[in-house]
Amino acid sequence: MNISYGILSSGNLGLQCLKYLHLTQNINFVFTDKKSDGIISFCNDNNIPLFIGNPRGAKSSCFLSNFDTDVILSLNYLFIVEDDIISHANKYSINFHGSCLPKYRGRTPHVWAIINDEKETGITAHKLTEGCDEGDIIYQEKITIAQDITGAELLDIYNERYIIIIQKLINKIEKNTITFIPQDETKATFYGKRTPDDGQINWSWQKERIYNWIRAQAKPYPGAFTYCKNKKIVIHKIQYSDFGYNDSDPNGIVLQTESNIIIKTPNGAICLLDYDFASDEKIVKGEILV
Known part of the structure; x- marks a missing residue:
């Protein structure tokens, strides 16, 4: 036919x-x-x-x-x-x-x-x-x-x-x-339509929301992102962490940087496995990501 x-x-x-x-x-x-x-x-x-x-x-x-x-x-x-x-x-x-x-x-x-x-x-x-x-x-x-x-x-x-x-x-x-x-x-x-600028992470979200937000936009997509000292960090992969913290710690605070960067969320910590930081500066403990 x-x-x-x-x-x-x-x-x-x-x-x-x-x-x-x-x-x-x-x-x-x-x-x-x-x-x-x-x-x-x-x-x-x-x-x-x-x-x-x-x-x-x-x-x-x-x-x-x-x-x-x-x-x-x-x-x-x-x-x-x-x-x-x-x-x-x-x-x-x-x-x-x-x-x-x-x-x-x-x-x-x-x-x-x-x-x-x-x-x-x-x-x-x-x-x-x-x-x-x-x-x-x-x-x-x-x-x-x-x-x-x-x-x-x-x-x-x-x-x-x-x-x-x-x-x-x-x-x-x-x-x-x-x-x-x-x-x-x-x-x-x-x-609706998404643009790269829509990918910013809100650290007040639950860790599960952040996990899904990041994997949905991981490379080769533009990636989910946050800011440290006004410098962009594009995050491609994370995992949950049992690292301890105080409930009074602000969400998005860097809890550890020695072996892996670990960040607090409202219901647990997450560990960065793959990310790009647009700066020569190091991310240090106690900084708050936004």
Whole structure:
């Protein structure tokens, strides 16, 4: 069956999906953002028609008029799209989202799931609409979140599972067995865009919250951070410590620096295992991180 596809994709996850689809399917065009250099280079190298930038406001109407497209797949795409793109597909317009919808609509759901100490997340293929991750569900699978997994490591699992789910979805499309299940709006949650500046640690949080906050953003992500003497410390990995302290000690105080740096939180101490300190100065006992 000769089905034509339009691909909306961003970032490395979108690139991996695009490479797979290019090998197996007929791709009419690709939409991406200005910062997705890998996708731009891949399309240029393989002569795939490419629209770069935000398509909202019918900016892509002239571009789309050159194509007759059966299915549009949105794979880690940066932008919310409008009906001129959605309705361009003759059969289906489908979005992939990295959560078990309707929970965790919005941006970087895998990071938010770790921050919130979720034990599982997932991937959902759903009908593409003008709303944010609101369309009827076509396929969904769950992914276990290990207690020590980082946000980047969870995204690596997504890289593998997205390809497998694309295969399953294409099989449904070719067999004409696509079905739609409406999302339960009473269970919907939404999380917004995160920036590196959002990563600051609040030392009044419980140690479990701090642990999840750090692993969710660990390298190669920009990292959770704090300040010592107005110098930034980016923390990538910690563990809980049974080091003693006085309840009257302020949260964020450095309890020890001899073998490892140990810091007080409201319900226990934590030990820094991997961090970057943007200073030649040493962190000393008694200093308070903010």
